[in-house]
Amino acid sequence: xxxxxxxxxxxxxxxxxxxxxxxxxxxxxxxxxxxxxxxxxxxxxxxxxxxxxxxxxxxxxxxxxxxxxxxxxxxxxxxxxxxxxxxxxxxxxxxxxxxxxxxxxxxxxxxxxxxxxxxxxxxxxxxxxxxxxxx
Amino acid sequence: xxxxxxxxxxxxxxxxxxxxxxxxxxxxxxxxxxxxxxxxxxxxxxxxxxxxxxxxxxxxxxxxxxxxxxxxxxxxxxxxxxxxxxxxxxxxxxxxxxxxxxxxxxxxxxxxxxxxxxxxxxxxxxxxxxxxxxx
DNA sequence: CTGTATCCTACAAGATACTG
DNA sequence: CAGTATCTTGTAGGATACAG
Numbered sequence: 001x002x003x004x005x006x007x008x009x010x011x012x013x014x015x016x017x018x019x020x021x022x023x024x025x026x027x028x029x030x031x032x033x034x035x036x037x038x039x040x041x042x043x044x045x046x047x048x049x050x051x052x053x054x055x056x057x058x059x060x061x062x063x064x065x066x067x068x069x070x071x072x073x074x075x076x077x078x079x080x081x082x083x084x085x086x087x088x089x090x091x092x093x094x095x096x097x098x099x100x101x102x103x104x105x106x107x108x109x110x111x112x113x114x115x116x117x118x119x120x121x122x123x124x125x126x127x128x129x130x131x132x133x134x135x
Numbered sequence: 136x137x138x139x140x141x142x143x144x145x146x147x148x149x150x151x152x153x154x155x156x157x158x159x160x161x162x163x164x165x166x167x168x169x170x171x172x173x174x175x176x177x178x179x180x181x182x183x184x185x186x187x188x189x190x191x192x193x194x195x196x197x198x199x200x201x202x203x204x205x206x207x208x209x210x211x212x213x214x215x216x217x218x219x220x221x222x223x224x225x226x227x228x229x230x231x232x233x234x235x236x237x238x239x240x241x242x243x244x245x246x247x248x249x250x251x252x253x254x255x256x257x258x259x260x261x262x263x264x265x266x267x268x269x270x
Numbered sequence: 271c272t273g274t275a276t277c278c279t280a281c282a283a284g285a286t287a288c289t290g
Numbered sequence: 291c292a293g294t295a296t297c298t299t300g301t302a303g304g305a306t307a308c309a310g
Contacts, residue, residue, distance in 0.1 A: 017241025018167055018234070022268035024244075025237075028283065032153055044292050058283060060293060081291045094243060098236040099153070102160075105229050106152025109159075112226075132267045132282080132302080133161045135153035163303065179272055190304060195273055216271045267282080267302080 024069050024095065029054050030062055032135035034092065035099050037072060041087035054134070071095065159204050159230065164189050165197055167270040169227065170234050172207060176222035188269070206230065 025031050029051060036050045047059060063086060066072045071092035075085045160166050164186060171185045182194060198221060201207045206227035210220045
């Protein structure tokens with residue numbers, strides 16, 4: 001009798017739907033970036049001013065990743081000065097409902113804050129140095 | 136004439152709706168945790184087996200944070216052995232549409248993978264050592 | 271069962287400077 | 291304008307052990 005051996009190959013990467021989608025939206029600024037692009041295509045420098053606190057490095061990194069994941073396209077416009085336009089793909093547009101759901105909740109949270117502030121002026125918690133998500 | 140001085144207090148924390156909501160869902164396993172709780176309350180150990188790869192430390196940390204943020208409640212049941220039940224608050228339930236939107240997209244992504252695999256068996260990308268989001 | 275307490279490391283993101 | 295190249299740092303999360 002041959003015993004059944006353990007399968008060494010990793011057990012079919014979970015492919016949890018939540019994971020799969022979060023892989024696209026994870027990382028600082030990513031969700032916001034998709035949000036900024038949800039209206040119309042934008043150029044690199046436009047995105048930089050849409051999101052003033054993002055660094056060129058991170059913006060570039062996110063755009064590359066999102067392009068690789070099929071969320072957006074990068075289109076070089078041969079003008080002078082040259083510019084590059086980023087636009088959501090069809091797949092990227094599927095993320096819009098997600099962003100909108102998030103924004104919906106976010107707005108309710110803001111409303112709550114307005115009517116019942118949780119924190120007192122003097123005791124502002126120190127801003128978290130490096131959040132995983134930025135917007 | 137007195138000149139208007141700059142206001143030193145930080146400029147009204149952005150309160151971007153996206154940020155506000157992501158503060159709740161950011162961090163590894165968080166979204167999945169909310170998902171697991173969206174049906175009915177669950178105990179610590181149940182959550183541990185719902186999400187086998189989460190460590191006690193992180194699970195505990197997430198639950199604390201979510202409780203502090205008003206997303207869930209912690210209820211100690213004086214039984215023997217004692218147990219603790221976690222349940223979404225009303226505010227936590229508002230996050231369910233977000234999770235569902237994410238899952239929707241995630242499922243579409245999976246479908247894509249099934250019908251048009253992007254990666255060949257031999258070249259599995261090395262698993263990212265420490266993802267910011269886990270499920 | 272339900273957690274804390276430590277220790278450790280990879281990595282993400284910031285700053286800054288530079289290039290085509 | 292649209293990015294790279296380096297360097298540095300904080301910190302999130304994993305492992306493990308222990309406690310009420």
